[in-house]
Amino acid sequence: MNPKKEVISILLVDDEPHFRQGIRTLLNFYTSSNNIGLNVIGEAASVEQAVKLTLEQHPALILLDLELPPENGITALNRLGELSYNGKVLILSAHQQDEWIFRAMQAGACGYVFKDQLATQLCEAITTVINHQVYLPPAVATAFFRLFHYYTGNSLSFGNNCIHLTEREQEVLNWLVQGASNEQIAGNLYITVATVKAHLTAIFEKLSVTSRTQAIVKALKLGLVCP
Template sequence: MSVAKELVSILLVDDEPQFRQGIRILLNFYNNSSSVGFNIVGEAASVEQAVKLTTEQHPALILLDMELPPEDGITALHRLAELSYNGKVLILSAHQQDDWVFRAMQAGAWGYVFKDQLASQLHEAITTVINNKIYLPPEVATGFFRLFHYYTGHSLTTGAGIELTEREKEVLNWLVQGASNEQIAGRLYITVATVKAHLTAIFEKLGVASRTQAIVKALKLGLVCP
C-alpha cells in the first residue's frame, strides 16, 4: 500500500511565460523523484496578480522573480508582509549583485537562488525553505554577509575560543570568497584531498556541517574579512 506524498502548494511569480514553463518542468521532475510533491496552485506575472492569487490560494511557498515590471520583487515582498502572509518566499533571480540579495532577505525572503543555478540548486533550496531554514548557497551567502557587516559595522560576536591553523584560515578565506575545492587547491598549491581535509577540520572546529554554514559562521564570528 503506497503512502500519499506530502503536497506543497506553490505559486510561481515571474513575468516570463517560458521561464515559468521551465520551472513547471523542473517541479514535475521532482514530483517523480522526491518523497515530497509540489502542486502549482497559480501563476502570476505581476505584483498585483501575485497578491490576488496569494489571497485566494494561500500557497505554502512562493517562487518569486525580482523583476516584475513596472514594479519589482521587493515591492511584492512588502505587499505580502502587509497581507500577513505566513508562507515562505524563495527568490529566483538573474540579479547577482550583493545589494539585491541583501534587500530581498531584509524584506522577508527565506532564500535566494541565481537563475543560472536553478538546475543544481532549486530542489535543495525548496526543501530547505519548507523545513523552516534559510537557503543561501555559498556564493550568495558571502555577498549577503559582506553587506551585513557593512551596514552593521561589526560582526555579531567574536571568534574567541576557535583556534584555526594558518593554513585553515587561508582555506576558510578562499571558501568565503566562493572558491571551489579545485580553485582553493590551485591558489594554495596543495591537493584537492588536502583542501577537503582542511575543510573537515574547519567544519568540526566551527560546529557546522556544510560550506554555507561555515561561511555564515565565519563571517558572524569575524574569523575572516567579508
C-alpha cells in the first residue's frame, strides 16, 4: 500500500498568466514523481489579490514574483508580515541583482529562485522551505551575504584558526562562493570533476556542513572568503 502523500497548498502570485500555467505544469510533474502533493488553491496577479486570497485560503506556501505592477513583491511581503501570515514565501524572480535578493529575504521570504533556473531548482526549493529551511542557490547565497556585509558595515569573521584548508581546497571554496558549478571549477583549476567533488567532500567535512549553500554561508561567516 502506497503511503499517503503530504499535500501542500500553494498560492501562485505572478502577473503573467502563461507563466502561472507553466508553474502549474511543473508542480503537476513534481506531484506525479514525488511523495508530496502540491495543490494550487489560487492564483493572483496583484498584491491586493494575493493578500485577499491569503486571508481566504491560508496557503501553506506562496510562490511570489517581484514584479506586480503597480506595486511589487516586496510590498506583498510587507503586507503579509503585517497580517502575521505564518506560511512560507518562495520568491520566483527574473531579478538577479543583489539589492532585490537582499530586500526580499529581509522582508521575510524563505527562499529565492531565478526564473531561468526554475526547471532545475524549483522542486528542491519547495522541499527546502516547507521543511523550515532557507533556500538560496550558491550564487544567490553569495549575493545575499555580500549585501548583508555591506549594510551592517561589519565583518562576520569569527576567526578561522580552527579551520585548516589546503591551498587547493581554498581555491575550490573561492570558486564555489562565486557560484561556479563543479564543471566550471574543474575547468578553472585544470583538474577533473571527480577531483573537485573530492575537495568539496573534504571542505564540507571540515566546515561541518552538508550542502553547497551551507558551505558558502559558513565560509562567509568565518571569513574564509571575501563576499
